[in-house]
Amino acid sequence: MLLEAVEKNDIEAVKSILKDKKININIQNDYGNTALNIASKNGYIDIVKLLLENSNNTINVNIRGEYGNTALLIASFRGYTDIVKLLLQLKEIDINTINNSDNTALILASMKGYLEIVRLFLEQKNIGINIRGRYGNTALIFASMEGYTDIVKLFLKHRKIKLYDILRYTQIKEILRRNINNIYKPRKYKKEVKYYDKRF
Numbered sequence: 383m384l385l386e387a388v389e390k391n392d393i394e395a396v397k398s399i400l401k402d403k404k405i406n407i408n409i410q411n412d413y414g415n416t417a418l419n420i421a422s423k424n425g426y427i428d429i430v431k432l433l434l435e436n437s438n439n440t441i442n443v444n445i446r447g448e449y450g451n452t453a454l455l456i457a458s459f460r461g462y463t464d465i466v467k468l469l470l471q472l473k474e475i476d477i478n479t480i481n482n483s484d485n486t487a488l489i490l491a492s493m494k495g496y497l498e499i500v501r502l503f504l505e506q507k508n509i510g511i512n513i514r515g516r517y518g519n520t521a522l523i524f525a526s527m528e529g530y531t532d533i534v535k536l537f538l539k540h541r542k543i544k545l546y547d548i549l550r551y552t553q554i555k556e557i558l559r560r561n562i563n564n565i566y567k568p569r570k571y572k573k574e575v576k577y578y579d580k581r582f
Contacts, residue, residue, distance in 0.1 A: 384409060388417045388433075391426050400436040407437045408445060415447035422453040422469075425462045434468070443475055450482035458487035458503075461496045470502060477503065478510040485515040492521035495530045504540055511537070512544045 384405060387395035396417075399405060410416050418441065421429040430453075433441060444452050454475060457465040466487075469475050478486055488509060491499040500521070503509050514520055522543065525533040537543050 384417050385411050385415075385420060388420045388426070388429055389424075391424065391429065393428055393432070396429055396432055397436075400432065403438065407433065407440055408442050410445070410447065413448040414445075416442075416445050416453075418443060418453045419445065419447040419451070419456060422457040422462065422465050423460065425457075425460065425465065427462070427464050427468070430465055430468060434472070443469065443472055444479060446479065446481070450480075452476070452479050452481075452487075455479065455481050455485075455487045455490060458496070458499055459490040459494065461491075461494060461499065463496070463498050463502070466491075466499050466502055470506065477506055477508065478513060480513070480515070483516050486510060486513050486521070489513070489515040489519075489521045489524060492525040492530070492533055493528065495525070495528060495533065497530070497532050497536075500525075500533050500536060504536055509542070511540060511542045 384396070384399050384407070387399060400407075407418075408416055411420075415423070418430065418433050421427075421433060434443075443454070446452055447456075451459070454466065454469045454477065457469065470477065477488075480486055485493075488500065488503045488511065491503065504511065511522075512520055515524070519527075522534060522537040525537065
């Protein structure tokens with residue numbers, strides 16, 4: 383009943399169901415999705431709040447459902463900034479979980495160009511900014527290939543970014559080709575990038 387009520391965005395029904403202290407709030411559907419995953423997928427932030435506030439601390443926010451995605455991965459991919467912000471406030475949230483495509487929530491947000499979501503992730507102390515996802519690409523690489531200049535600039539300012547490691551891969555040529563005039567001007571990166579671009 384809980385999953386059906388969430389799917390329909392029936393807030394009153396969800397409230398009623400959650401009054402039953404024996405309810406399994408982590409129950410999964412045939413695709414492996416929990417009520418939290420479903421609410422995050424559809425952008426139902428009011429239901430997300432209800433689930434988090436009325437779970438008696440039994441909710442598992444890191445359950446990997448369909449395609450190995452957690453609620454955080456789903457919300458990040460779909461651009462639901464408010465839900466991402468809410469989930470990031472939870473101490474138990476695993477922000478570096480990798481889905482079946484080897485991508486983290488940060489990588490997915492970077493792929494899609496969600497600047498504010500990326501900014502939220504980069505504010506987290508334990509963010510895996512240099513994790514390599516599908517095809518060995520990092521979030522920075524994906525953002526660069528898609529031409530999201532503002533996101534790339536955020537990465538370049540981050541103290542944990544390992545640009546040298548990234549530059550050992552051929553993908554840097556694509557970054558330079560797309561962003562050279564907007565991004566790679568600082569002297570800080572002159573030594574590293576000159577090998578790949580004769581303008582340096």
